[in-house]
Amino acid sequence: MRNGAVPDVVIRRLPLYLRTLRQLRREGQQAVSSEELARFLGTTAAQIRRDFSYFGRFGKQGYGYDIETLIRELEAVLNLDRTWDVALVGYGNLGQAIAHYRGFEPNGFRIAAIFAKSPEHIGQVVNGLVVLPETEIERVVRELAIRIGILAVPAEAAQEVADKLIAGGVRALLNYAPVTLHVPPGVVVRDIDPIGALQSMTYYLEPQEPRPSADGTPAPDGLNLAAVAAEAKRQASR
Amino acid sequence: MRNGAVPDVVIRRLPLYLRTLRQLRREGQQAVSSEELARFLGTTAAQIRRDFSYFGRFGKQGYGYDIETLIRELEAVLNLDRTWDVALVGYGNLGQAIAHYRGFEPNGFRIAAIFAKSPEHIGQVVNGLVVLPETEIERVVRELAIRIGILAVPAEAAQEVADKLIAGGVRALLNYAPVTLHVPPGVVVRDIDPIGALQSMTYYLEPQEPRPSADGTPAPDGLNLAAVAAEAKRQASR
DNA sequence: TGGTGTGAATACTTTCACAGCC
DNA sequence: GGCTGTGAAAGTATTCACACCA
Numbered sequence: 001m002r003n004g005a006v007p008d009v010v011i012r013r014l015p016l017y018l019r020t021l022r023q024l025r026r027e028g029q030q031a032v033s034s035e036e037l038a039r040f041l042g043t044t045a046a047q048i049r050r051d052f053s054y055f056g057r058f059g060k061q062g063y064g065y066d067i068e069t070l071i072r073e074l075e076a077v078l079n080l081d082r083t084w085d086v087a088l089v090g091y092g093n094l095g096q097a098i099a100h101y102r103g104f105e106p107n108g109f110r111i112a113a114i115f116a117k118s119p120e121h122i123g124q125v126v127n128g129l130v131v132l133p134e135t136e137i138e139r140v141v142r143e144l145a146i147r148i149g150i151l152a153v154p155a156e157a158a159q160e161v162a163d164k165l166i167a168g169g170v171r172a173l174l175n176y177a178p179v180t181l182h183v184p185p186g187v188v189v190r191d192i193d194p195i196g197a198l199q200s201m202t203y204y205l206e207p208q209e210p211r212p213s214a215d216g217t218p219a220p221d222g223l224n225l226a227a228v229a230a231e232a233k234r235q236a237s238r
Numbered sequence: 239m240r241n242g243a244v245p246d247v248v249i250r251r252l253p254l255y256l257r258t259l260r261q262l263r264r265e266g267q268q269a270v271s272s273e274e275l276a277r278f279l280g281t282t283a284a285q286i287r288r289d290f291s292y293f294g295r296f297g298k299q300g301y302g303y304d305i306e307t308l309i310r311e312l313e314a315v316l317n318l319d320r321t322w323d324v325a326l327v328g329y330g331n332l333g334q335a336i337a338h339y340r341g342f343e344p345n346g347f348r349i350a351a352i353f354a355k356s357p358e359h360i361g362q363v364v365n366g367l368v369v370l371p372e373t374e375i376e377r378v379v380r381e382l383a384i385r386i387g388i389l390a391v392p393a394e395a396a397q398e399v400a401d402k403l404i405a406g407g408v409r410a411l412l413n414y415a416p417v418t419l420h421v422p423p424g425v426v427v428r429d430i431d432p433i434g435a436l437q438s439m440t441y442y443l444e445p446q447e448p449r450p451s452a453d454g455t456p457a458p459d460g461l462n463l464a465a466v467a468a469e470a471k472r473q474a475s476r
Numbered sequence: 477t478g479g480t481g482t483g484a485a486t487a488c489t490t491t492c493a494c495a496g497c498c
Numbered sequence: 499g500g501c502t503g504t505g506a507a508a509g510t511a512t513t514c515a516c517a518c519c520a
Contacts, residue, residue, distance in 0.1 A: 019434070046513055053480090094339075097332060129463070140463070148440075172440065178341075179257075198347055199345065200252065201412070202318060205426075271501065285490065287501095288489090297501075297502050299503085300498045
């Protein structure tokens with residue numbers, strides 16, 4: 001983000017360290033060296049040591065880092081030693097998938113309010129939450145002191161919804177809409193952009209034409225996909 | 239990615255330019271200056287000019303960039319002047335959401351094969367595609383000459399699935415699983431990591447305690463969320 | 477011995493600022 | 499007059515390499 005002492009690149013890497021450390025803890029490991037951690041993450045040991053050094057001296061020479069301690073330190077740095085309430089806006093395909101995603105709670109995030117535009121969605125109950133109308137965003141977000149919003153609305157609606165969330169006090173936005181949000185200073189945005197990710201990867205691919213098989217054939221190359229599936233299922237259920 | 243002439247940071251920005259340019263085209267705009275484009279994107283004009291300059295001289299002094307031309311140039315750079323077939327692996331909540339997402343096709347990506355592990359999913363038909371067993375990944379991907387894979391499987395399965403895709407010829411992976419994939423040189427990976435994004439944003443938030451309201455009350459602050467929803471719905475349907 | 481933490485060197489990225497062109 | 503494309507400068511990030519320590 002803005003110019004604090006610690007570069008944002010570093011901050012973005014901390015969750016990866018945390019994830020890997022928790023994994024190692026799950027496997028019963030006690031300590032880890034920057035070298036070993038780097039292998040897991042596909043980075044360098046120097047980078048990891050430098051990254052940690054922004055926040056303190058967490059390691060012991062000749063030993064490495066105590067995993068339990070390091071996890072707690074990183075959680076403290078990232079303010080993850082508490083649970084954060086989140087407001088989800090949008091209850092279409094994507095919004096519903098997010099609402100049902102079980103990965104937030106174990107990571108310290110809890111969807112505390114859901115907003116939708118369509119009357120068909122408003123009033124539905126999900127995980128004990130009532131889907132509220134988007135007109136209520138500002139009020140409810142303020143009342144519940146929610147600081148984090150997830151935008152799962154169509155591109156056209158994203159900026160307006162972001163404005164409402166921010167008006168209610170939200171300071172961090174996870175944006176799934178394919179638009180660049182404009183936010184005042186003090187508000188962080190992270191974009192989730194699968195299409196952009198795909199489009200940047202194709203740069204590195206050989207631009208060979210898609211195979212010249214005549215269009216219209218659903219299963220080129222003599223591969224009968226339905227048959228493949230049926231046969232495999234038969235085998236599996238044996 | 240690796241050391242080519244053009245930095246990967248630049249490549250990652252191109253899809254954003256493309257998206258914005260298409261938006262402007264939709265609105266009927268003919269030309270755009272680096273300055274104006276920068277305002278839309280929250281960057282600087284200098285950066286945009288530098289980025290484009292890696293690939294050619296697309297602008298006209300005193301005029302700016304012809305939007306139509308620039309779009310075509312960027313599409314060519316990113317190899318987006320064709321349609322790319324994609325293999326989707328995983329058909330749980332997330333995989334199904336991805337399979338039904340309507341945003342791929344208009345952007346030049348087409349899900350051409352879907353794989354799942356669970357027998358309950360295998361054989362289902364989605365958009366005219368039969369969900370295939372993961373055992374068939376390598377063969378089918380090779381037969382269909384698919385270069386791009388989307389991983390929507392649990393963390394534990396991700397590396398193994400990635401290996402199979404790569405064995406079949408995939409060279410680009412969009413990874414939704416919360417793990418660091420290890421891939422040979424020549425394979426690009428982009429991670430979609432909402433949890434990591436949230437965890438890095440909380441660094442910037444005030445670490446204030448969640449409001450001290452006694453636990454257990456589903457609607458603190460006298461806000462009756464169900465009532466809010468019901469009332470709003472009543473008003474909307476009037 | 478085996479590892480950290482960190483100055484110093486290197487590599488990469490962004491920004492400035494202006495000549496040059498339409 | 500207005501805006502591009504780009505050398506050169508400034509600013510960031512990564513890596514090296516080693517003093518130091520358990």
